[in-house]
Each structure stands twice: as C-alpha cells, then as structure tokens.
Amino acid sequence: MSILEASGLQKIYFSRFGASRVEALKSVTFSVEEGEYVAIMGESGSGKTTLLNILAALDRPTGGVVLLDGRDLSTVKESQAAAFRRSNLGFVFQEFNLLDTFSIEDNIYLPLVLAGKNHRDMQGLLMPIAARLGIVEILKKYPYEVSGGQKQRAAVARAMITSPRLILADEPTGALDSRSTDELLRLFTEVNRLGQTILMVTHSVKAASSAGRVLFIRDGEVFHQLYRGTDTDEQFYQKISDTLTLLATGGGKQ
Amino acid sequence: MSLGFYPKLAMDGIRKNRRMYVPYLLTCAGMAAMFYILAFLCDSPAMQSLPGAVSLGIMLRLGTGVIAVFACIFLFYTNSFLMRRRKKEFGLYNILGMSKRNLARVLFWETLISAALSLAAGLAVGVAFSKLAELVLVRLALGDIGYSLSVSPASLVFTAAVFGVIFLLILLNSLRQVRFSGALALLQSEQAGERPPKGNALLGLAGLALLGGAYYIAVTIDDPLSALTWFFLAVLMVIVATYVIMISGSVVFCRFLQSRKSYYYKPNHFVSTASMRFRMKRNGAGLASICVLATMVLVMLSSTTSLYFGTESALLERYPRGINVTVRPRTDMGALGTETVAAVRGKILDTAESFGAKPANILDYRAATVYAQLDGGDITTFSAENSVSFTAGCVVVFTDLDDYNAMTGEGETLGPDEVLAYMSRWGGVPSELRINGERTLRVKREAADFAKDGDSAASIIPTMTVVVSDLDEFIESFPLFRNYVGVWSWHYGFDTGLDAAGDRALFSVLVSGLRDDAEAAGISTNTTCRSTNRADFYTLYGGFLFLGITLSVVFVFAAVLIIYYKQISEGYEDEKRFGIMQKVGMMKREIRKSINSQLLTVFFLPLGLAVCHLAFAFPMIRKLLMLFNLTNSGIFLATTGISLAVFAVFYTLVYKITSNAYYNIVSGAKRE
Numbered sequence: 071m072s073i074l075e076a077s078g079l080q081k082i083y084f085s086r087f088g089a090s091r092v093e094a095l096k097s098v099t100f101s102v103e104e105g106e107y108v109a110i111m112g113e114s115g116s117g118k119t120t121l122l123n124i125l126a127a128l129d130r131p132t133g134g135v136v137l138l139d140g141r142d143l144s145t146v147k148e149s150q151a152a153a154f155r156r157s158n159l160g161f162v163f164q165e166f167n168l169l170d171t172f173s174i175e176d177n178i179y180l181p182l183v184l185a186g187k188n189h190r191d192m193q194g195l196l197m198p199i200a201a202r203l204g205i206v207e208i209l210k211k212y213p214y215e216v217s218g219g220q221k222q223r224a225a226v227a228r229a230m231i232t233s234p235r236l237i238l239a240d241e242p243t244g245a246l247d248s249r250s251t252d253e254l255l256r257l258f259t260e261v262n263r264l265g266q267t268i269l270m271v272t273h274s275v276k277a278a279s280s281a282g283r284v285l286f287i288r289d290g291e292v293f294h295q296l297y298r299g300t301d302t303d304e305q306f307y308q309k310i311s312d313t314l315t316l317l318a319t320g321g322g323k324q
Numbered sequence: 325m326s327l328g329f330y331p332k333l334a335m336d337g338i339r340k341n342r343r344m345y346v347p348y349l350l351t352c353a354g355m356a357a358m359f360y361i362l363a364f365l366c367d368s369p370a371m372q373s374l375p376g377a378v379s380l381g382i383m384l385r386l387g388t389g390v391i392a393v394f395a396c397i398f399l400f401y402t403n404s405f406l407m408r409r410r411k412k413e414f415g416l417y418n419i420l421g422m423s424k425r426n427l428a429r430v431l432f433w434e435t436l437i438s439a440a441l442s443l444a445a446g447l448a449v450g451v452a453f454s455k456l457a458e459l460v461l462v463r464l465a466l467g468d469i470g471y472s473l474s475v476s477p478a479s480l481v482f483t484a485a486v487f488g489v490i491f492l493l494i495l496l497n498s499l500r501q502v503r504f505s506g507a508l509a510l511l512q513s514e515q516a517g518e519r520p521p522k523g524n525a526l527l528g529l530a531g532l533a534l535l536g537g538a539y540y541i542a543v544t545i546d547d548p549l550s551a552l553t554w555f556f557l558a559v560l561m562v563i564v565a566t567y568v569i570m571i572s573g574s575v576v577f578c579r580f581l582q583s584r585k586s587y588y589y590k591p592n593h594f595v596s597t598a599s600m601r602f603r604m605k606r607n608g609a610g611l612a613s614i615c616v617l618a619t620m621v622l623v624m625l626s627s628t629t630s631l632y633f634g635t636e637s638a639l640l641e642r643y644p645r646g647i648n649v650t651v652r653p654r655t656d657m658g659a660l661g662t663e664t665v666a667a668v669r670g671k672i673l674d675t676a677e678s679f680g681a682k683p684a685n686i687l688d689y690r691a692a693t694v695y696a697q698l699d700g701g702d703i704t705t706f707s708a709e710n711s712v713s714f715t716a717g718c719v720v721v722f723t724d725l726d727d728y729n730a731m732t733g734e735g736e737t738l739g740p741d742e743v744l745a746y747m748s749r750w751g752g753v754p755s756e757l758r759i760n761g762e763r764t765l766r767v768k769r770e771a772a773d774f775a776k777d778g779d780s781a782a783s784i785i786p787t788m789t790v791v792v793s794d795l796d797e798f799i800e801s802f803p804l805f806r807n808y809v810g811v812w813s814w815h816y817g818f819d820t821g822l823d824a825a826g827d828r829a830l831f832s833v834l835v836s837g838l839r840d841d842a843e844a845a846g847i848s849t850n851t852t853c854r855s856t857n858r859a860d861f862y863t864l865y866g867g868f869l870f871l872g873i874t875l876s877v878v879f880v881f882a883a884v885l886i887i888y889y890k891q892i893s894e895g896y897e898d899e900k901r902f903g904i905m906q907k908v909g910m911m912k913r914e915i916r917k918s919i920n921s922q923l924l925t926v927f928f929l930p931l932g933l934a935v936c937h938l939a940f941a942f943p944m945i946r947k948l949l950m951l952f953n954l955t956n957s958g959i960f961l962a963t964t965g966i967s968l969a970v971f972a973v974f975y976t977l978v979y980k981i982t983s984n985a986y987y988n989i990v991s992g993a994k995r996e
Binding site: 170 | 585586589590591594598599601602901904905906907908909910911912913914
C-alpha cells in the first residue's frame with residue numbers, strides 16, 4: 071500500500087495586503103509506496119521546498135489532500151503536529167540543522183528524549199545506527215569539530231533513530247563535497263534496501279540518480295516521472311539529464 | 325543632499341540599529357544627567373549654605389568620581405554589544421569597496437552624533453532635574469531653599485568634557501577593532517563557531533571557598549571596628565567570588581547535571597541544561613555584574629535610608645540631653661575639686677534660669693577616665709611604655725557610688741574592692757576586673773546605664789563605666805593616676821524645656837560665659853547642644869541618603885541595560901536554534917516552556933545570589949551602622965526589607981519588558 075499519497079496539492083501565497091498572489095503549487099498528485107526511494111527534482115522556484123513543507127506538516131496546502139499511512143494530515147492539530155512529525159517522519163536538511171549546544175550523540179538523541187524514552191533504551195537504539203553510518207568515533211564531539219559529511223551522517227542518524235515511516239530529505243547533498251556526497255548517497259541506497267522509505271527533494275542529478283524513481287516538478291505541477299527499472303546509476307543519470315535538458319529547453323507540456 | 329555622505333551613512337546606521345542604539349544613548353544621557361546634577365550640587369549656593377557643607381561637598385565630589393569611572397567602564401561594555409552587531413555591516417562596506425579610512429570616518433560621525441545626542445539630552449534632563457535634586461537634598465538636610473532655577477555653566481562644561489573624553493576613548497577602541505580585522509572576519513564576526521565551555525572545576529571551587537570565607541568573616545566579626553577594617557576585604561572577596569562562580573562554577577554545575585544521565589535525558593531538562601551551559605559562559609560576566617550591582621544597590625539603599633530615618637535616634641544617642649557640659653582640669657593629672665564644680669554648676673543654672681529654662685532630666689557626676697586595652701576582665705591601662713591595640717581599645721570611666729545612687733535613685737552599697745560596671749555600645753561586663761595585674765575588683769552586678777552623656781556614642785571604641793564606693797579615695801589609694809595617664813572630669817547635662825531657637829540662644833551665651841571663667845578656674849569646658857547639632861546630623865545623613873539614592877539610580881540603570889542587551893543578543897542567537905528545534909519535532913509550547921525556564925533561571929539567579937550576599941552582609945553592616953550611632957537594628961531590618969521588595973518588583977517588571985523583546989526576535993523564526 072502507499073505510505074504517502076498527495077492529490078491535487080495547491081499552495082497560493084498572498085502578498086501582505088492581497089495585492090498579488092503567487093501560485094507555488096498548482097496541482098501536485100503522486101504517491102510513494104512502502105520501501106520506495108523517490109527523488110523529486112525541479113529548478114529553483116519550482117515549488118520543491120513548499121511541497122516538502124506541506125508533506126512535513128510544517129505548512130498547510132491551500133487545496134488538496136496529503137495522506138500519510140491513510141491518515142489525512144489536515145486532521146492533525148497544529149499543537150500535535152510536532153509530536154506527529156517526531157514519531158512518523160525523519161528529516162535530513164541541506165544545512166544539517168544540528169544544534170551547536172549539543173554533542174553529536176545528544177543531537178541524535180534529541181527526538182528520543184522529546185518522546186520521553188529512557189536513556190538505556192536510547193543507547194541500544196543508537197549504537198547499531200551509529201555503526202552503520204560510521205560515526206561511532208565522533209559521537210562525543212561537537213558539531214563544530216566534525217566535517218560536513220560527518221554532520222550530515224549525524225543528521226541521518228537523528229532522522230533514523232525513531233524508525234520513522236518516511237525520511238524526508240531536503241537537498242541533503244547541497245552542502246557536501248563530492249566524496250561526502252557519494253558516501254551519503256550510498257548510505258541512502260543501503261538504508262533504502264533495508265526497507266526504509268525515503269523521499270528526497272533535490273536539483274542534483276547525481277543525487278536523483280541514486281533513487282528508484284524521479285519525479286520532475288515544473289511550475290507547480292508534476293511534469294514527468296522516470297523509473298530506474300534495471301538501469302545502472304550511470305544509465306539512470308543519463309536519462310535524468312536528458313529529461314532535464316528537455317525541461318529546460320521547453321519541451322511541450324503534457 | 326543637505327547632510328554629507330558620511331554623516332548620512334552614520335545616521336542611517338544608528339537608525340537601522342535602533343533596537344541596540346536607543347538604550348545605549350539613553351544610558352549615556354542618563355549617566356551624563358546624573359553627573360551634571362552631582363557636579364551642579366557641589367557648587368550650588370543652597371548646598372554651600374547648609375551646616376556641614378564641607379563634608380557634604382566632599383561626599384558629592386566622591387559621588388561624581390564614582391559615576392565618571394562607572395560610566396566609562398559601563399559605556400565601554402555596552403558599546404561592545406553595539407560593535408559586535410555593527411561589524412557585519414562594516415565588513416559589507418569594506419567588501420563593497422570602502423577603505424578602513426572611510427569606515428573610520430563613518431565611525432567618527434557615528435560617535436559624534438551619538439555623543440551630541442546623548443549629551444544634549446543628558447544635560448537638558450540634568451538641568452531640568454538639578455533643581456529637584458537640590459530641593460530634595462536640602463529638604464533631606466532640613467534646610468531652607470528658594471525655588472528659582474539656575475544653571476551652572478561650569479558644571480555643564482565639566483560634564484561635557486568628562487563625557488567627551490569617554491566618547492573619545494570609545495571611538496579609539498572601535499577604530500582599533502575595525503583596523504585590526506579583515507573584511508571577512510568583520511562579516512562573520514557574529515557567527516564564529518563556539519566550542520562547548522568546559523568550565524574550570526578548580527576555579528569554581530576556589531570561587532565557592534572565597535565566598536565562604538567572605539561570608540565567614542561577615543558573620544563571625546563581632547565588634548564594629550574589626551567590621552570596618554574587614555569590610556572592604558570582604559566586599560572585594562564577594563565580588564571576585566561572584567564573578568568566578570557565575571562564569572566557571574555555573575558551567576561546571578551544568579556539566580555535572582549533564583553527566584547524570586537519568587536527570588539529563590528528560591524532555592524538561594535536556595535542552596535547557598545544554599543551552600544553559602552555553603548561555604552561562606556567554607553571560608556569566610553579565611550576570612555577575614547584575615548580581616554585584618543589585619547587591620550594591622540594596623546595601624546602599626538599605627543602609628542610607630536606615631541611617632537617615634535613624635538620624636533622630638542617633639542624635640539622641642549622641643546628645644541624650646538638650647545641653648551638655650563637660651569640665652576637665654587644664655592639666656592632665658590635675659584633680660577637679662568639688663568647689664570648682666559647684667561654681668560651674670551655679671553659673672550654668674543661673675544662665676539657664678535667665679533664659680527661662682527649667683532644667684530637667686539632670687545628669688551630674690564626676691569621673692576619672694583612662695584609656696586601656698580590654699581583654700576579658702584584664703584591663704591594661706595605656707601609658708608611654710605599652711601602646712594599646714586599636715581594635716581592643718576601651719575607655720574606662722570610674723565614677724562615684726554617691727553620684728550613681730543620686731542619679732538612679734538606688735540605695736546601692738559597695739564593699740571594699742567591690743564595683744558596679746556596664747559596657748556601652750557593645751561587649752559584655754566581666755565578673756572580675758584585673759587592673760594592670762595589680763589589683764582585682766569584683767563586679768557586684770551590672771550597673772544601670774546612668775552616665776549617658778553622649779561621649780561614649782561619639783567614641784569609636786567602647787566605653788566601660790565602673791562605679792566605685794568612693795572615687796577620690798579609690799584614685800588616691802590606687803596608683804592609677806600616678807603611673808598612667810588619666811583624666812578627671814565632671815559631667816553636667818539637662819533638658820531645657822525650651823524650643824530649638826531658645827536652646828540655641830541659651831547655648832551660645834552659656835559657651836562664652838563658661839569660657840570666660842574657665843581660665844581663672846584652671847579648667848576647660850566643652851559644651852554641646854542637641855538643637856545646634858541636629859542640622860549637622862541631617863546634613864550628613866541626608867547627604868548619605870541623597871548619594872545612596874543617586875548612585876542606586878545609576879547602578880539600576882546599568883543593571884537594566886545589561887539585562888536588556890543580554891536578552892536581545894541572546895534572542896538573535898537563539899532565533900536559529902528555535903527554528904531547528906521546531907523542525908526536529910519540538911512543539912512550540914515545549915520550546916517556549918524551555919526558554920521560559922532558562923530565562924527565569926538566568927534572570928533570577930543574580931537576584932537570588934544578591935539576596936544571599938545581603939543576608940550575610942546584614943550582621944556586618946549592622947555593626948558598621950553602630951559606628952554611626954544607629955543601634956536600632958529594627959530600622960535597618962525594615963529598610964532592608966523594603967529596599968529588597970521594591971527592587972524585586974522593579975526587577976520583575978524589567979524582566980517582563982525585556983523578555984517580550986526577546987520573544988519578538990525569536991518568534992521571527994516560527995514563520996520558517
């Protein structure tokens with residue numbers, strides 16, 4: 071069954087006195103199946119971030135419905151949104167969003183502490199994940215002491231530690247060098263193979279080519295989608311690249 | 325363009341940063357106003373006309389000095405907040421092609437404009453309130469004053485000059501900072517990465533030990549003179565300890581909490597403990613300053629108000645009777661015969677009668693006084709061979725049983741080597757008196773406090789009064805006066821039943837009358853009058869109170885500003901964190917609760933510590949006030965309580981206002 075279903079999502083921003091309106095999302099419809107690894111691609115300003123915020127219950131759509139595990143997100147009360155995010159979603163951001171007042175370990179624990187878990191259980195959850203992500207050595211360090219790649223892996227650990235239904239990643243490779251990027255994408259693929267559902271927003275072809283399916287958004291609508299099928303990363307990369315060229319040079323609308 | 329380019333840029337800078345600049349300018353203005361008012365009062369004719377104007381003048385000049393030094397330190401401190409925020413802007417200008425020289429010109433204009441604005445406002449306020457201050461001061465000193473407003477040009481120039489120098493120093497410091505940092509460093513100065521504060525456990529413990537030591541001194545000291553000598557050391561220790569504890573100790577404490585996993589990994593404690601650790605490192609010094617300022621304000625307010633409201637009782641202590649005459653022989657060892665005494669007594673009564681006075685509450689006794697060192701019951705009299713330690717010094721007054729019985733109405737009898745005794749002001753009466761190890765007197769019981777002529781109140785060392793069965797015989801039989809310095813005296817005091825003016829008239833005639841006869845009789849006289857001295861007392865204590873209030877206002881100003889800047893700068897820092905926490909799944913309410921608890925802790929920690937300081941300082945200050953003849957501890961307790969209550973209410977008010985400013989900044993993050 072689908073973990074996530076978005077249908078007819080629309081988001082309109084008004085300027086302060088309603089003088090002008092901007093339609094960030096026109097009508098977005100797609101679904102994500104359990105265990106899928108989906109990338110959403112689009113140019114800057116295509117509405118990617120708006121979409122992600124709506125999926126994360128950080129923002130509400132003007133129209134349309136989002137179902138997570140069959141539950142309508144608009145029925146989640148504002149006051150419960152945070153707890154809902156905490157228990158169902160894991161986040162990975164471009165700028166890592168680690169708190170500089172916490173050590174890496176404590177940063178990863180944050181969602182668990184907020185959920186009221188006791189410390190012994192937390193440790194049991196942390197160690198396997200930290201080992202898989204290769205961050206055991208830096209657990210006691212502070213964010214300012216480690217590299218960008220390590221920070222992002224810590225952020226991934228924080229996203230995974232609650233065993234969320236869905237990991238949402240917003241340009242996770244945006245602030246990483248090419249080696250760290252490769253490493254992170256390899257991790258995502260590996261985690262996905264173990265059954266974790268991932269939805270990634272990106273405009274990096276490289277990042278998208280590691281996914282199992284790529285959705286293209288243009289002007290607030292899903293314009294196209296590609297399945298990997300049996301392609302290798304390189305072949306998939308070429309296809310995505312071609313599609314983007316088509317998009318950029320103004321291929322006719324569906 | 326009516327303004328030049330640089331002044332315009334500077335004006336823009338000030339306007340854009342008004343959240344930081346306005347409080348800074350207000351502080352400058354406030355300090356300048358206070359400074360002008362004190363400088364104005366030093367030269368004010370109304371002040372000069374007060375009795376005791378000289379000591380009051382010295383006090384006020386001291387006050388201006390304190391304000392000048394404090395203003396300098398404090399404006400530097402607040403300017404550093406400004407510079408931290410402005411550096412980014414300067415970095416941008418630098419990258420856009422302005423040279424350091426151009427930046428210096430912008431800075432110069434900024435300083436000039438802020439100096440001009442704040443000085444103009446400060447002096448205007450100062451002039452407006454100087455009359456009020458003069459009225460308050462003169463009223464406190466019970467003087468009379470007209471209502472015409474005057475401006476002292478000299479004080480205006482003086483104030484402008486002092487603050488001009490301070491602004492110049494600030495400018496030089498800012499220039500230095502811009503000069504020695506590159507464009508990128510300027511641009512990123514606000515977000516330099518921060519390592520987690522370690523906090524030095526040893527230093528924290530040292531701070532605690534220091535504080536404990538100071539508290540121990542304050543609590544265990546039991547005589548006012550030692551209190552006076554130790555007070556400043558104790559104050560210094562407390563100040564240093566406060567800074568060390570706030571900066572290092574608090575971080576160590578947070579680390580300790582973090583190491584207790586079952587406590588730390590709880591939703592309520594997790595975020596607050598970790599951020600407190602960082603917060604305390606950044607704010608330790610600020611919080612310690614707030615604490616020290618709060619303590620100073622509380623101590624000053626409570627002690628000066630209690631002194632002022634205790635003026636009348638201090639006056640009564642010092643001058644128990646309306647008129648008091650003390651007669652001593654011209655030569656140290658000379659005796660004072662009863663005929664001489666009778667002659668002077670007659671003269672006094674005649675004079676009193678001629679003014680229509682009805683002498684009542686009469687004090688009349690002879691005494692022989694020695695200065696000695698008192699150690700338990702051992703009295704070692706002062707002589708050329710053995711000098712007396714200042715703090716253990718004591719005045720020993722021997723009086724006659726007949727005088728005692730006559731004055732108290734008791735029918736006491738004493739055997740040989742039996743005496744009555746009492747201690748004035750502080751200390752207890754021993755059961756035996758061993759004089760120079762030669763003679764032992766048994767104290768039959770504690771005597772009534774009959775020989776209260778105010779001399780003991782004027783002395784800074786305690787007085788022991790010893791009643792012997794026959795004074796002449798006692799002195800004769802005992803080689804006290806032959807070998808040691810001792811002075812005979814006769815004390816006469818009475819209430820006149822006249823009004824203050826009558827008292828003063830009688831007093832001036834009496835003084836000159838007694839002086840005329842004194843030389844022929846081979847005596848010297850010392851006459852005091854409570855009414856004439858009342859004005860002196862009120863000038864002195866009123867001056868204390870005035871200065872206490874003025875400096876309190878300045879210090880409170882400073883404390884409020886530190887709090888404000890602390891909240892604002894923390895707001896900017898927490899803005900981003902607030903956003904992250906929300907994304908990670910913290911509810912707004914949770915965040916707000918956590919921030920609230922941190923703010924509250926950080927805010928009331930200094931007040932709590934200040935109250936603690938005050939509590940421990942209380943016994944010490946109470947003893948110091950004894951030196952000023954304030955023996956009524958009730959007054960001091962009451963004024964301390966009231967000062968504390970007023971300060972706490974004010975402090976809470978400031979907290980409410982500044983935390984709103986904080987939330988306004990932080991809530992900018994919630995739209996993300």
